[in-house]
Amino acid sequence: xxxxxxxxxxxxxxxxxxxxxxxxxxxxxxxxxxxxxxxxxxxxxxxxxxxxxxxxxxxxxxxxxxxxxxxxxxxxxxxxxxxxxxxxxxxxxxxxxxxxxxxxxxxxxxxxxxxxxxxxxxxxxxxxxxxxxxxxxxxxxxxxxxxxxxxxxxxxxxxxxxxxxxxxxxxxxxxxxxxxxxxxxxxxxxxxxxxxxxxxxxxxxxxxxxxxxxxxxxxxxxxxxxxxxxxxxxxxxxxxxxxxxxxxxxxxxxxxxxxxxxxxxxxxxxxxxxxxxxxxxxxxxxxxxxxxxxxxxxxxxxxxxxxxxxxxxxxxxxxxxxxxxxxxxxxxxxxxxxxxxxxxxxxxxx
Amino acid sequence: xxxxxxxxxxxxxxxxxxxxxxxxxxxxxxxxxxxxxxxxxxxxxxxxxxxxxxxxxxxxxxxxxxxxxxxxxxxxxxxxxxxxxxxxxxxxxxxxxxxxxxxxxxxxxxxxxxxxxxxxxxxxxxxxxxxxxxxxxxxxxxxxxxxxxxxxxxxxxxxxxxxxxxxxxxxxxxxxxxxxxxxxxxxxxxxxxxxxxxxxxxxxxxxxxxxxxxxxxxxxxxxxxxxxxxxxxxxxxxxxxxxxxxxxxxxxxxxxxxxxxxxxxxxxxxxxxxxxxxxxxxxxxxxxxxxxxxxxxxxxxxxxxxxxxxxxxxxxxxxxxxxxxxxxxxxxxxxxxxxxxxxxxxxxxx
DNA sequence: TTGTAAGCGTTATCAC
DNA sequence: GTGATAACGCTTACAA
Numbered sequence: 001x002x003x004x005x006x007x008x009x010x011x012x013x014x015x016x017x018x019x020x021x022x023x024x025x026x027x028x029x030x031x032x033x034x035x036x037x038x039x040x041x042x043x044x045x046x047x048x049x050x051x052x053x054x055x056x057x058x059x060x061x062x063x064x065x066x067x068x069x070x071x072x073x074x075x076x077x078x079x080x081x082x083x084x085x086x087x088x089x090x091x092x093x094x095x096x097x098x099x100x101x102x103x104x105x106x107x108x109x110x111x112x113x114x115x116x117x118x119x120x121x122x123x124x125x126x127x128x129x130x131x132x133x134x135x136x137x138x139x140x141x142x143x144x145x146x147x148x149x150x151x152x153x154x155x156x157x158x159x160x161x162x163x164x165x166x167x168x169x170x171x172x173x174x175x176x177x178x179x180x181x182x183x184x185x186x187x188x189x190x191x192x193x194x195x196x197x198x199x200x201x202x203x204x205x206x207x208x209x210x211x212x213x214x215x216x217x218x219x220x221x222x223x224x225x226x227x228x229x230x231x232x233x234x235x236x237x238x239x240x241x242x243x244x245x246x247x248x249x250x251x252x253x254x255x256x257x258x259x260x261x262x263x264x265x266x267x268x269x270x271x272x273x274x275x276x277x278x279x280x281x282x283x284x285x286x287x288x289x290x291x292x293x294x295x296x297x298x299x300x301x302x303x304x305x306x307x308x309x310x311x312x313x314x315x316x317x318x319x320x321x322x323x324x325x326x327x328x329x330x331x332x333x334x335x336x337x338x339x340x341x342x343x344x345x346x347x348x349x350x
Numbered sequence: 351x352x353x354x355x356x357x358x359x360x361x362x363x364x365x366x367x368x369x370x371x372x373x374x375x376x377x378x379x380x381x382x383x384x385x386x387x388x389x390x391x392x393x394x395x396x397x398x399x400x401x402x403x404x405x406x407x408x409x410x411x412x413x414x415x416x417x418x419x420x421x422x423x424x425x426x427x428x429x430x431x432x433x434x435x436x437x438x439x440x441x442x443x444x445x446x447x448x449x450x451x452x453x454x455x456x457x458x459x460x461x462x463x464x465x466x467x468x469x470x471x472x473x474x475x476x477x478x479x480x481x482x483x484x485x486x487x488x489x490x491x492x493x494x495x496x497x498x499x500x501x502x503x504x505x506x507x508x509x510x511x512x513x514x515x516x517x518x519x520x521x522x523x524x525x526x527x528x529x530x531x532x533x534x535x536x537x538x539x540x541x542x543x544x545x546x547x548x549x550x551x552x553x554x555x556x557x558x559x560x561x562x563x564x565x566x567x568x569x570x571x572x573x574x575x576x577x578x579x580x581x582x583x584x585x586x587x588x589x590x591x592x593x594x595x596x597x598x599x600x601x602x603x604x605x606x607x608x609x610x611x612x613x614x615x616x617x618x619x620x621x622x623x624x625x626x627x628x629x630x631x632x633x634x635x636x637x638x639x640x641x642x643x644x645x646x647x648x649x650x651x652x653x654x655x656x657x658x659x660x661x662x663x664x665x666x667x668x669x670x671x672x673x674x675x676x677x678x679x680x681x682x683x684x685x686x687x688x689x690x691x692x693x694x695x696x697x698x699x700x
Numbered sequence: 701t702t703g704t705a706a707g708c709g710t711t712a713t714c715a716c
Numbered sequence: 717g718t719g720a721t722a723a724c725g726c727t728t729a730c731a732a
Contacts, residue, residue, distance in 0.1 A: 015719045050464040052709035054401045095445045114400040402725035
């Protein structure tokens with residue numbers, strides 16, 4: 001199907017080794033020789049076989065990125081950041097979408113090992129991902145966790161300060177007068193869920209409010225989960241004045257319920273959430289959110305991973321905690337203007 | 351770093367071939383032998399090296415997917431569809447994001463050839479992608495174009511009927527009374543742009559309206575492009591009553607301008623576009639759109655590609671034209687209810 | 701049912 | 717500066 005180094009070598013009247021040298025930068029090859037080889041490569045339309053290369057050198061030039069939900073814009077942006085940094089370093093990103101399925105996660109991790117990626121970035125499904133990660137730990141394949149930590153797994157980790165973000169959100173809501181704030185929350189076996197729940201409790205406590213169990217609705221962390229949770233909230237005898245959705249997807253679902261009920265945000269009920277929905281947040285009502293620097297999750301994770309792959313990392317695992325940012329818009333019930341271009345200015349222009 | 355077939359073989363007291371047979375399904379291996387091999391595999395924590403496998407069998411089990419913008423939800427959903435079908439067929443999808451950069455597209459295509467993918471799905475940047483695709487054609491590597499056709503490239507193609515979609519949109523707008531409809535359009539070297547422009551003209555003509563050059567604003571097909579184009583539109587002496595944005599991203603940018611200007615949709619100006627923004631369309635005002643079946647682009651493309659890889663496709667190239675669907679919501683200025691659950695019902699429930 | 705031998709396309713190593 | 721040889725880990729083809 002395509003020429004090999006040997007064929008190129010033959011045509012250029014050199015050895016395969018010389019061809020190999022040329023396609024790898026050509027150091028230590030006389031310009032004249034090099035020219036002949038390059039000509040032969042062009043003539044034969046030769047593309048080096050990376051597969052074969054990976055076999056001898058065990059440098060496959062690939063890293064894996066495993067995320068639970070690629071349709072979630074948060075992870076899309078993580079991916080964009082990761083790919084950019086990886087490409088600049090000469091690496092390819094192999095992407096895996098587990099759809100929050102532990103079995104799929106396990107098989108993707110095995111797949112990545114089979115593909116001999118040099119390292120892995122994983123946004124784990126939940127605490128049970130520990131079992132899936134253990135083969136990586138056993139064989140010492142470098143990996144970096146993002147977004148979510150996994151108890152019992154000692155590795156580099158890039159995460160946001162979820163508790164602080166939630167506290168800030170609660171602080172804001174209570175400051176503008178909300179006292180009864182519902183919380184749409186996910187399963188307890190995800191670290192970010194636990195942290196956001198802690199921030200919720202602490203934030204309320206700081207305002208002298210105690211948590212009402214009725215107002216904490218546990219559900220799946222996706223649109224349908226948010227949809228159902230909000231239905232439940234609207235059925236409460238005494239309706240809360242505000243709702244905190246644990247992430248962007250649940251917030252979307254919650255919005256849908258609110259609209260169907262003929263209510264509006266923030267007039268009838270306030271709604272805030274984690275994760276800015278980025279380029280789509282232009283649609284009103286503009287959500288008040290705690291934004292996580294998604295792209296940084298990707299870029300930092302790749303940097304940490306490449307350091308580790310390159311043996312420049314040391315034994316100890318590293319923890320990077322990114323600060324989320326409160327962006328006050330309209331869905332909480334106050335009309336603010338922030339200094340952020342994303343909320344009040346042009347998209348990406350000064 | 352990890353065990354090899356030979357090491358497993360030694361431990362199990364068999365030959366490497368027997369191990370190979372076991373890891374490939376184990377047909378023609380006596381159960382007892384097979385058991386010993388499996389035990390040895392478990393003991394040594396062995397994972398077959400796909401790289402090496404790909405070298406001998408030239409079945410790498412990978413296909414490439416090249417898209418111009420992964421942050422665009424349309425392509426994210428395409429990816430989801432593609433990956434699902436590919437996985438079921440035992441293939442992995444290697445994803446490349448060209449960011450609409452022809453140079454990057456070229457290098458990704460070469461990269462994919464180096465990785466010896468068995469085939470490629472490409473949403474090309476524009477007509478100039480022809481040059482980037484030519485190496486594929488030269489060596490007969492199967493590929494399928496999606497979304498956009500490329501003049502001079504004869505290949506399988508999955509696309510939407512853009513002209514019909516645009517016509518339908520114009521038909522609707524004119525029917526409810528709009529006569530002056532601006533068009534935010536992209537570069538002319540993209541097939542979908544040309545087709546949508548044709549639909550725009552034809553749709554207007556059918557209503558006895560002639561195109562006003564002032565109302566057609568050419569820009570980059572992203573959020574910032576839509577933002578600027580809408581600024582230009584608002585500066586027109588005689589403001590149009592409606593705006594047709596060529597895709598979801600330009601519509602987002604346009605919305606942003608409208609909001610900054612203190613205007614609202616549809617009271618001050620109507621806004622419609624191509625591509626449903628899917629799970630984010632829950633935010634109001636609910637856009638009237640022509641929706642393309644994004645996931646189908648992915649699933650069909652993979653099916654066509656796998657047929658071709660498997661030699662079950664025949665010489666002739668195939669064209670699949672998907673019908674886009676008009677979803678009337680509120681941004682056009684009428685309050686309709688459609689039968690689609692996505693616009694009026696629950697997310698994914700009956 | 702199992703094993704032997706050779707080779708996939710590249711690069712590491714060590715000569716020259 | 718260039719080349720010969722032997723791997724890398726697996727599978728194909730054939731033999732036993």
